[in-house]
Amino acid sequence: MRKNGLLVVLSGPSGAGKGTVVKALLEQTPQIRLSVSATTRAPRQGESHGEHYFFLSREEFEKEIQGGGMLEYAQYCGKYYGTPKAPVRQWQGEGLDVLLEIEVQGGGQVKERCPDSVGIFLLPPSWEELERRLRGRGTEDEETIRERMETARQEIAGMDGYDYVVVNETVEETVRIIQSILVAEKQKFSRMKNIYEFWKGC
């Protein structure tokens, strides 16, 4: 009796360290796969179809939306971004956990469509650290920094739609916590109802 893998959504403000955590989590957790997003923007140098993104035409993307083929989607700067449902379901069916690293807006759509998905919100250790990281990225002017901080503020306000909150003190500790969440989620009574029915029938 193989069980479906979990659908896990990881969100958090830019500067929380999602990228580093996802990389370490994938390296250290054999049963997790990272979902590949679809987009209508053009590929950049070095990006390949199916690895960094599924590059779709506007028509293809909208056909997927209409056919219910997107777990979530949104438009940024006139381009579509979204999560194709088919590969996610395929992996889950193979018993693999699938990780979606998406923004709060998309996370809300996934929770609505898949109430048994697991939402994890990643926070930086402190507001000061967040600001330091957002500033430290380049030589942007104050206006750009302020915009980034405002976007982070908006993401953080969406934290209440998530099941778990993890403060990213160190990557090692955060990976260990997320792995524990995956182990625990699989033991939830709501996911064990077949076992309950089996034992009740004994």
Added chain:
Amino acid sequence: MRKNGLLVVLSGPSGAGKGTVVKALLEQTPQIRLSVSATTRAPRQGESHGEHYFFLSREEFEKEIQGGGMLEYAQYCGKYYGTPKAPVRQWQGEGLDVLLEIEVQGGGQVKERCPDSVGIFLLPPSWEELERRLRGRGTEDEETIRERMETARQEIAGMDGYDYVVVNETVEETVRIIQSILVAEKQKFSRMKNIYEFWKGC
């Protein structure tokens, strides 16, 4: 900002291996304490007050019940058994997780009074293994075995009041899973609301 420890209820039919799991869990998890039950039955050879049980008179026990001092209680063979609230709350306040190894009837009372408690139901690997263990304990007659099986059946029917279900394949794996559940539970959004309020105010 020290956080309260968790209140964890572990139940399961006789023969599921609760005793062995609890022993290993306590040895391997420094922040867990095992709650000591109170009873009105007489101490047996080698049992000491406060270690194996709190031995109370019937009057003392009923005074505790009336004062709301019992997290759960029941009568078996005319004697009271229950969980005194004060030591549990004290440990929780110190940031320690408190484990209650109690029956389904008591587990239901705890969940009702403390909805944020964590209920874990332990199952044996199979019905055949359960029967083997219940038979293997001594040289009881068939009638006694049948009664034990019937009691196990009733306990298992109460599984749906628990948050998590763990099949006790091996003690090592079960301890690892329960430790993961404790780690995950502490990251739940419902337990992180103070962090949410803090960040929203930034």
